[in-house]
């Protein structure tokens with residue numbers, strides 16, 4: 002039988018499959034953060050159960066912590082209690098925990114890969130919908146609810162019916178200044194927020210051949226925004242080169258591991274429930290105009306006309322009209338960060354555009370590294386200085402302005418261009434307006450004080466001028 | 467989880483369509499880190515109306531809720547299920563349920579019964595005129611109220627769990643030896659961490 006990569010990973014993790022029952026699926030790793038874990042630890046207490054294998058869990062704090070320098074002091078009492086609860090729970094159940102004073106704290110989906118925890122062929126879960134990020138390594142990674150987090154703690158497994166599989170092929174060579182973020186936003190705009198409901202997506206195609214791991218993570222990260230259970234990319238030499246030196250990567254078993262990982266490719270002639278082809282060679286930078294990630298266009302297009310309620314409500318909220326251009330729309334805020342675009346490559350692009358330039362005087366621009374490691378590397382490479390000299394503000398690692406759950410919020414009525422993944426009503430703060438875009442587009446727009454393409458900063462070969 | 471074969475008791479008629487998770491449990495009560503304490507805030511906004519069904523004495527701790535279509539739409543918060551269960555509700559009968567809500571309900575042993583509009587209107591009519599007991603038999607998948615009898619669909623696995631008093635975690639734990647064997651075999655063959 003010709004199998005696709007998802008069949009292969011799925012089959013390798015079936016502990017038990019009774020007819021008419023969901024499968025007992027073995028879970029290889031579970032990432033934990035402060036917001037969705039407390040009730041799961043309570044379940045263990047309730048049932049007097051231990052964690053099955055504490056070496057297969059890792060906890061950190063990201064969502065509700067401040068990103069100012071003195072972030073240890075949390076002013077919001079609920080957030081403070083939530084963080085303390087995670088400290089207590091991880092201590093009681095002996096779960097490895099990277100707290101704010103550790104050199105590995107950060108957004109769960111940034112920390113896992115940079116430690117080498119995320120490896121091809123694994124099943125990885127987290128109580129967070131952007132867990133698909135780890136799919137960049139050829140892992141089957143997806144978000145789960147709090148009850149299921151408890152199930153995984155206690156049994157190292159969960160119950161699940163096999164999802165369908167969709168193949169999305171990105172072909173062609175990106176134009177200068179266009180990146181993985183634009184490609185995934187294009188897919189979502191094309192198939193819609195429910196376009197991949199119930200499916201796992203396998204991303205393939207020539208556009209991925211020399212794509213970095215950082216960019217592949219950006220691509221997989223937003224799979225949930227078109228309804229997919231998960232998104233993944235078959236591992237290759239770029240994957241192995243990235244992994245090789247990482248802390249948790251196999252050492253003496255390295256060759257054996259690579260042999261196994263090389264088998265995780267979809268067989269020719271394998272079955273997919275759906276197939277989609279996207280040519281990226283003519284793609285322009287994408288920017289969202291509405292209140293969900295499907296409402297996005299290429300930067301030089303106009304907001305489409307539509308009479309449906311969803312469009313009308315969105316336009317009311319964002320104070321724009323059908324037929325308007327996004328290009329040159331005035332901005333107040335800019336943000337580069339999050340599990341979508343808060344990795345070192347994103348900061349490099351941002352810094353090289355900001356270098357020797359100033360952001361517009363009315364703009365506030367937060368640049369937030371995805372983790373302590375990213376922050377350290379940014380310091381070593383001199384990026385933090387460049388960023389601070391431009392008038393942008395480099396902050397401490399965390400989810401920050403991605404979700405308006407900590408101190409970092411876009412004020413009501415203010416318009417922000419953001420490298421994040423969701424532009425829902427009030428997502429970045431009550432009454433805030435969000436335009437999703439790539440880090441390059443965000444940086445160029447911060448300099449201009451309005452939405453512009455980063456085109457002028459790139460040479461034809463893709464290098465930054 | 468306790469084994470449940472029958473659910474019998476007073477039915478609460480709450481004939482409203484599209485009750486979303488924000489109505490069931492408003493967002494301001496979600497920052498809590500515990501799994502209980504949501505019942506007192508359940509349907510908070512509707513409860514400000516003194517005539518709202520759940521304000522009536524006869525419906526306190528009633529086990530069956532009759533309601534409108536698309537019940538539980540909105541966010542994925544499991545708190546909505548926990549809040550409803552704290553009210554003593556064990557089964558909800560409605561024309562349709564939102565997807566994620568339905569999934570969360572299963573994980574917590576809350577029985578959702580889908581019924582066609584004709585049956586719903588009969589049930590709502592009977593229960594609005596007078597207090598009515600409904601008897602739900604899970605094995606035979608039937609509901610019985612006064613002169614209405616009707617069948618309902620039930621996912622095989624969920625039925626097995628309900629009748630045997632297993633929740634998903636109990637079911638997983640009943641396979642724990644098999645799971646441990648599996649995990650031992652995985653090491654250094656397909657898993658290298």
Ligand code: SF4
Nearest residue numbers: 131339340400403404
């Ligand atoms: S950065 Fe944003 S999307 Fe990613 S985990 Fe944090 S809140 Fe969620």
